[in-house]
Amino acid sequence: MVTTAAPLPPATRSSLPSDAASVLELAARSMFDLFASASEGMLLVDRDARVVWINDQYRRFLPALGFAREEDFVGHPVSSVVQNTQMHQVLKTGKPILIDLLSNRAGTFVVSRIPLRDAEGEVIGVLGIVLFDQPTANLQPLIGKFAQLQQDLDDARRELAAKKAASPGVARTARYSLASFIGTSPAAVEVKRQARRAAQSASPVLLLGETGTGKELLAHAIHGASARAAGPMVSLNIAAVPDTLLEAEFFGVAPGAYTGADRKGRVGKFKLADGGTLFLDEIGDMPPGLQAKLLRALQEGEIEPLGSNQIVRFDARVIAATSRDLPALVREGRFREDLYYRLNVLPIRVPPLRERRSDIPALVETIGEDMAHRGVSPPELTADALALLAAQQWRGNIRELRNVLEQAALRSDASVLDAEQMEAVLRQSGLASVQPALPPEPQAPDSGALLRPLQAQVAELEQRAIAAALKATGGNKLATARLLSISRAKLYARLEDNGEPPTGKP
Structure with missing residues (x-):
């Protein structure tokens, strides 16, 4: 009992x-x-x-x-x-x-x-x-007081974290959790599921995805959910370090190893991450000469600092990330095949923002809250403005979305932005082309209604996309075809299927 x-x-x-x-x-x-x-x-x-x-x-x-x-x-x-x-x-x-x-x-x-x-x-x-x-x-006053205290606590934590980050020799810990990866779309939920599974393992993880998708955030979240959470979380952006200094960054330097070297020596990132996680960002940019040494370190669990004959053992879980096509680099001979297989044990593809457009409203809200904490008043967006944001390609992904929202806050005096004002901000932000927002999707059928065949649903979606593109181009068929990335002949065929003669502007 x-x-x-x-x-x-x-x-x-x-x-x-x-x-x-x-x-x-x-x-x-x-x-x-x-x-x-x-x-x-x-x-x-x-x-x-x-x-x-x-x-x-x-x-x-x-x-x-x-x-x-x-x-x-x-x-x-x-x-x-x-x-x-x-x-x-x-x-x-x-x-x-x-x-x-x-x-x-x-x-x-x-x-x-x-x-x-x-x-x-x-x-x-x-x-x-x-x-x-x-x-x-009756409970609202209590909730309000709690919310204010929570905000004050969050502000104090951010201020303390900023002071620690500016101080030498501070502890390195995870800054994000899986809850920080905003989104409930199927793609976002699947990424978080894979990250949770990866956190239960000690094997290397390879995060694949375009720039700005949140790969570093996921690396911190995996560390924070793992058995190594109490250990250090050490990050190294390989693309940001000159090739001549990378070996010292990785393995450290013995005292007096070369002219100008620190007399006390320098600890490398592998040793700093001992007992925790080492995050190697932009692994695809690693010079070929260093790849063999990295492979040996991963296989043997030991390193040799520059200018030293002593072997140093370490115990660090490696999470690597890249926005480049590693298999293509392997085929071209620019990335070691054996190192690729060593890192590619638990690959996680982080989807671009255009594959999870339904998460954009939640991301906009989260980014707006962060802007408010930093003293920038975020704009309120109408439904049409959100729909316009969801229609864009976002080559820079979440990082680009944040940039656009910050520009919108600084460029506009209005507290509420509609689609027309947001389009102006998008054009000023440097987008090559602003995609038109798709019309709202039709209401879901009643629970008792029969679902239509998939082919009919796809045809209806094509019709709405073509109608929106024609409206955006003023009826210009050639411009519409280019906007939709289809041939003009295919556009004419779709118009004929819809009962519309392919007349009007060429």
């Missing part, structure tokens, strides 16, 4: 009526059923602080927390799937937290956390209960 109450002492147990155990069991079951039906959500963690169960009410929070599937949430450590949780603390101390405020990506909630004990009194799990997900008017 599992109950939230401590076991009764023998003397007390002997003085109870014979049906006391049944009464206690009935009370525990009744309380559980009451909370399960009356609360806004419940989850249960086991003695290892892993989520083992959630009820139907709690499942509606999963998308806001960044999970599309229940199996990506249940079975994982609660601290890795619920921001700011205190469930593991209750499990450790055995003391309940009857009323508390929990704030995370899904919102601010009034919660209760109750330890579960077996018949011997040992804590075997914790029950978390969401009492209110939309606090009543």
